[in-house]
Amino acid sequence: MSTVATPRGRSSQRRTRCKCAGGGGGDRAAACCFNPLRSLFRCPGRGRGRRSRSRSRHTTPSKVRDASVAGGVEQQSEEPSFFVYAMPNQGGGDGVTADHSKKKKKKKHSKPRLPSIRSCFRGKKNKERKANAAAVVARRQALTPAPSLVTHPPHSPSTPEKTQAATPSATQPPSPAVTEDGRTNSPATPNRIIPVTPRPGKHSTSSASAPSPFPPQWQQPKQVEGLEIVEVATGERLSAHDVGLIEMVGSSADVSAESSVKSSLDYANDPPQQLTVSSKRKPAVVKATEPTRVWLNGNAVKGKAGERFTGPPVAGEADELWAHDIACSRVHAVMLAETGLITAGDKDIILEGLDQIEKLIQDGKFEWRTDREDVHMNIEAALIEKVGEPAKKLHTARSRNDQIVTDLRLWCRDAIDKILFRIKQFQVSLVLLASKYVDLIVPGYTHLQRAQPVLLPHLLLSYVEQLERDAGRLVNCRERLNFCPLGACALAGTGLPIDRFKTAKDLKFTAPMKNSIDAVSDRDFVLEFLAANSIAAVHLSRIGEEWVLWASEEFGFLTPSDSVSTGSSIMPQKKNPDPMELVRGKSARVFGDLMTVLTLCKGLPQAYNRDLQEDKEPLFDSVKAVLGMLEVCTEFAQNISFNSKRIQSSLPAGYLDATTLADYLVKKGVPFRTSHEIVGRSVALCVSKNCQLAELGLDDLKSVHPVFEGDVYEYLGVENAVNKFISYGSTGSEQVKKQLEDWRTQLGISS
Numbered sequence: 123m124s125t126v127a128t129p130r131g132r133s134s135q136r137r138t139r140c141k142c143a144g145g146g147g148g149d150r151a152a153a154c155c156f157n158p159l160r161s162l163f164r165c166p167g168r169g170r171g172r173r174s175r176s177r178s179r180h181t182t183p184s185k186v187r188d189a190s191v192a193g194g195v196e197q198q199s200e201e202p203s204f205f206v207y208a209m210p211n212q213g214g215g216d217g218v219t220a221d222h223s224k225k226k227k228k229k230k231h232s233k234p235r236l237p238s239i240r241s242c243f244r245g246k247k248n249k250e251r252k253a254n255a256a257a258v259v260a261r262r263q264a265l266t267p268a269p270s271l272v273t274h275p276p277h278s279p280s281t282p283e284k285t286q287a288a289t290p291s292a293t294q295p296p297s298p299a300v301t302e303d304g305r306t307n308s309p310a311t312p313n314r315i316i317p318v319t320p321r322p323g324k325h326s327t328s329s330a331s332a333p334s335p336f337p338p339q340w341q342q343p344k345q346v347e348g349l350e351i352v353e354v355a356t357g358e359r360l361s362a363h364d365v366g367l368i369e370m371v372g373s374s375a376d377v378s379a380e381s382s383v384k385s386s387l388d389y390a391n392d393p394p395q396q397l398t399v400s401s402k403r404k405p406a407v408v409k410a411t412e413p414t415r416v417w418l419n420g421n422a423v424k425g426k427a428g429e430r431f432t433g434p435p436v437a438g439e440a441d442e443l444w445a446h447d448i449a450c451s452r453v454h455a456v457m458l459a460e461t462g463l464i465t466a467g468d469k470d471i472i473l474e475g476l477d478q479i480e481k482l483i484q485d486g487k488f489e490w491r492t493d494r495e496d497v498h499m500n501i502e503a504a505l506i507e508k509v510g511e512p513a514k515k516l517h518t519a520r521s522r523n524d525q526i527v528t529d530l531r532l533w534c535r536d537a538i539d540k541i542l543f544r545i546k547q548f549q550v551s552l553v554l555l556a557s558k559y560v561d562l563i564v565p566g567y568t569h570l571q572r573a574q575p576v577l578l579p580h581l582l583l584s585y586v587e588q589l590e591r592d593a594g595r596l597v598n599c600r601e602r603l604n605f606c607p608l609g610a611c612a613l614a615g616t617g618l619p620i621d622r623f624k625t626a627k628d629l630k631f632t633a634p635m636k637n638s639i640d641a642v643s644d645r646d647f648v649l650e651f652l653a654a655n656s657i658a659a660v661h662l663s664r665i666g667e668e669w670v671l672w673a674s675e676e677f678g679f680l681t682p683s684d685s686v687s688t689g690s691s692i693m694p695q696k697k698n699p700d701p702m703e704l705v706r707g708k709s710a711r712v713f714g715d716l717m718t719v720l721t722l723c724k725g726l727p728q729a730y731n732r733d734l735q736e737d738k739e740p741l742f743d744s745v746k747a748v749l750g751m752l753e754v755c756t757e758f759a760q761n762i763s764f765n766s767k768r769i770q771s772s773l774p775a776g777y778l779d780a781t782t783l784a785d786y787l788v789k790k791g792v793p794f795r796t797s798h799e800i801v802g803r804s805v806a807l808c809v810s811k812n813c814q815l816a817e818l819g820l821d822d823l824k825s826v827h828p829v830f831e832g833d834v835y836e837y838l839g840v841e842n843a844v845n846k847f848i849s850y851g852s853t854g855s856e857q858v859k860k861q862l863e864d865w866r867t868q869l870g871i872s873s
């Protein structure tokens with residue numbers, strides 16, 4: 123890369139043009155067009171030849187269609203009914219079967235994956251990803267994590283006391299109900315238990331051994347047992363969220379309050395282990411088969427009605443949910459064995475089969491069949507193919523209605539943890555940026571008109587505060603959704619003696635959901651999550667707008683580095699802050715996702731309705747968009763500089779010190795309304811003389827009002843004005859320095 127001067131006097135690096143967009147060629151290995159931020163954003167040209175998102179959303183997954191069109195896979199003969207034959211009969215069971223395990227060897231086909239949002243938002247290649255990750259790690263080496271302000275007893279995957287808290291007796295409902303078997307029923311209010319990945323026995327999910335998805339420098343040191351609140355006594359400032367939680371802890375020693383001390387930062391620092399190791403797996407391989415019309419159990423005469431809905435969204439759903447589905451099946455099998463509904467031998471066989479299926483999926487060798495309606499059907503049928511009769515017992519006392527909603531709750535739990543981590547990353551970037559410009563005064567605006575001077579760190583910390591509330595909303599949502607529907611079965615529960623408390627505990631839910639109809643009916647947890655995402659997206663979009671504005675020639679207050687800027691295909695001088703425009707733009711889809719699910723749910727009668735299948739795409743989409751937005755904001759914040767000279771030279775405009783002058787008069791005993799009027803006349807005098815307030819002589823000022831004295835000049839000029847702010851939370855230097863220090867501590871940024 124060579125360095126050239128831009129017409130705006132900024133150095134700029136010449137960039138390699140992409141061969142995939144206007145340049146033609148479609149070489150995806152080449153650098154993306156004009157876009158050094160290619161690691162984050164897909165070049166428009168890359169969309170060519172791929173299916174658009176809107177198309178793939180509403181039709182058969184493109185991968186499936188591509189595969190069948192290309193003839194790359196063997197067509198399965200149409201099968202009459204999942205329930206009759208999709209469960210293969212092995213070992214002489216009573217099912218009528220086609221033994222899929224004996225089918226011809228499947229041809230391998232390596233069609234490209236469905237274009238995911240991720241690929242649209244950040245079309246990274248593996249190499250780039252690794253290099254970027256290494257760079258990020260290197261950049262953050264300087265950050266030494268400090269213990270959280272608020273601590274809580276440690277938890278570790280191998281420490282069962284946290285799970286114990288999820289048992290009925292520990293949930294501490296306000297009015298504990300007692301079930302027929304003498305257990306305490308689930309709490310009326312959520313218990314805030316920190317979830318840990320379920321690992322029932324040898325066959326439990328493998329998260330304890332899974333490497334942490336977080337770089338070590340982001341993980342807080344383990345906290346000290348019994349140490350609860352370290353900063354309250356010193357009067358240090360905490361986020362509103364933490365203060366609320368601390369008040370709860372202070373007021374009671376109950377388990378739920380104690381666990382509620384886990385703030386968003388704690389989640390980010392010490393995230394609960396994920397159920398999935400999905401990042402390691404290869405993409406789902408989807409077998410193209412003629413889809414069975416599942417709403418008629420597949421054995422109806424072919425008709426046109428509803429056919430367009432017959433292509434199940436197997437690939438997307440499988441990619442996201444398989445690990446949670448397997449985790450649920452493991453826990454369910456263990457529970458069935460413990461309650462005597464299946465034998466220990468059958469349980470072991472089932473668990474062994476699930477292990478094998480997990481491995482196949484991780485290796486990208488599992489064949490997702492479109493004639494098996496969803497992720498549950500695929501896994502269960504494959505299990506029966508693998509291990510035979512015992513697997514046919516797994517669906518005892520469960521339905522896909524409670525399976526899907528359990529999977530989704532687990533998925534949301536993990537997704538929230540990922541978002542919390544990204545929020546923290548962005549907060550850290552903002553605080554580091556603020557630390558670089560501790561004394562820089564910028565114009566503060568209301569109505570986008572110059573209002574009062576503020577310190578830049580004050581402005582940047584205002585974003586940090588908003589992000590903290592975004593995180594708090596997600597933490598609250600996580601706590602509320604963390605109740606277990608499994609065992610609600612289709613809607614009415616079961617006559618079999620299952621143990622829903624064990625299932626809930628093993629899946630690290632706080633408790634089972636109390637009402638089986640409610641358990642399978644509602645998607646309010648999805649709505650709440652999408653609403654929290656939407657509010658976060660509003661915040662991110664506003665930051666995007668502000669930074670785009672500030673990067674304009676008219677403002678010229680900040681300069682994005684070339685690494686986060688794009689050029690123009692026609693105007694050679696252009697340097698566009700695209701990433702933040704895209705952040706602003708992405709917010710639209712996040713709001714749309716919320717609207718989709720709101721509308722989806724509003725007219726549903728109680729219990730499960732197939733409409734609910736449509737909740738997944740907007741849910742997955744919203745999470746991917748928000749994660750991408752946060753990632754982009756973080757990278758942008760790490761790659762901008764504020765133009766101190768330009769900002770300083772702009773400060774005289776707009777009489778930013780006028781309100782401080784009014785405060786001066788108030789201190790002299792003048793009623794504020796009168797002060798307001800006096801300062802108004804003083805400003806008018808400045809306008810007539812074409813000067814600043816600080817440039818008026820004392821005689822001039824006295825001509826406006828005799829109350830002015832020589833000490834007035836201590837209040838005039840933006841530096842003086844800023845120094846006169848003293849109220850809590852104001853832009854006064856002392857206040858801002860203190861807040862900056864608090865945030866550095868809270869986020870674990872070393873000095």
Ligand SMILES: N/C(=N\CCC[C@H](N)C(=O)O)N[C@@H](CC(=O)O)C(=O)O
Binds near residue numbers: 495497523526612732
């Ligand atoms: N078809 C059905 N549920 C499908 C749930 C899973 C679906 N893929 C989804 O994503 O919502 N419900 C049946 C019961 C069942 O299939 O377990 C019913 O209530 O009649």
